[in-house]
Amino acid sequence: MTWESYNAILQEEVFPYLKDEKGIKTMQKVVRSFRKCYDVDNDIDVSYQGDLERKAYFLTYFPAHARQMQINLSFINNHISRLITPRGFLKASFFACGPGSEFYGFISFLQKEKLFPELDVHFIDREVGWKPYIIEQLKRLENRGYKTISRNYQDCFHQCTIEQCGLCKADCKVFIGSPQLVVMQNVINEKTFSREKFINSIDKLLAKLKTGSILVFSETLYHSNKEFLEEVFAILQNSFKAKGLTAGCQPRYSYVDYDYLPETLRVLNGESGLIRKTRVNSYFLALQK
Ligand SMILES: C[S@@+](CC[C@H](N)C(=O)[O-])C[C@H]1O[C@@H](n2cnc3c(N)ncnc32)[C@H](O)[C@@H]1O
Secondary structure: OHHHHHHHHHHHHHHHOOOOOHHHHHHHHHHHHHHHHHHEEEEEEEEOHHHHHHHHHHHHHHHHHHHHHHHHHHHOOHHHHHOOOOOEEEEEEEOOOOOOOHHHHHHHHHOOOOOEEEEEEEEEEEEEEHHHHHHHHHOOOHHOOOEEEEOOOOHHHOOHHHHHHOOOOOOOOOOOOOEEEEEEEEEOOOOOOOOOHHHHHHHHHHHOOOOOEEEEEEEEEOOOOOOHHHHHHHHHHHHHHHOOOOOOOEEEEEEEEEEOOOHHHHHHOOHHOOOOEEEEEEEEEEEEE
């Protein structure tokens, strides 16, 4: 994986914060609170509202989450290549995108498969603070060999919740032309994501997609959320079956190795008490309309 846009954002946004011990210590505090939420609590309630929280998340989780998506998409590589139109076009939407980890993984997957469609990509997250991270990646997309149909990257990020999404105006860019691929990574577990409305939201979303479109769900697996995710994935599969939709792949587990930059290791150093994670486990489901 080439990490050009990741490294560039780190240089501009994150490393200046790590220039002294005080900055590092504060960053460590945030990473510790993330760990507590992700590893211990069954229900994840993390705030990404603060600038520092977003920096810490980007520094420590982005690379593994990018790989998580790259690896998971490789399970359905034949399906993805078939989504590209005969004119070489692919529309994809990333829900609860955060800093765009899964987008980075998606582009890395396409590069590895030597697929170079013209892209129409849209991003949805309830936190507008992620927008600059997405725009920075879009600006550097050409360096990775990709063209986008959008000349205005500002229009590609939509501050919106998943629950609101199916209710949007008819002219919402996320749905015009219908995305062939919709990706949701690491959001099902979030407390902010209302469970009651979850299937309802997916149903509304489905109604807006063309036959053949693929919905991808990819979640980091912790000991505390395995049962919950298995239950949610089963509900999703059953709801598809009930509609007469049978295609897609069975849920899969995968391991993704962490690979730390020296700067990240300065944050996760021995004295901080933060154990370096070596791998992330993930759980993946793809459903085709
Ligand atoms: C753990 S982060 C995942 C970010 C990215 N997808 C990844 O895999 O690294 C969860 C993201 O979901 C967003 N989020 C949480 N609840 C949401 C909701 N109901 N609708 C839209 N976004 C939501 C948060 O703001 C955050 O950016």
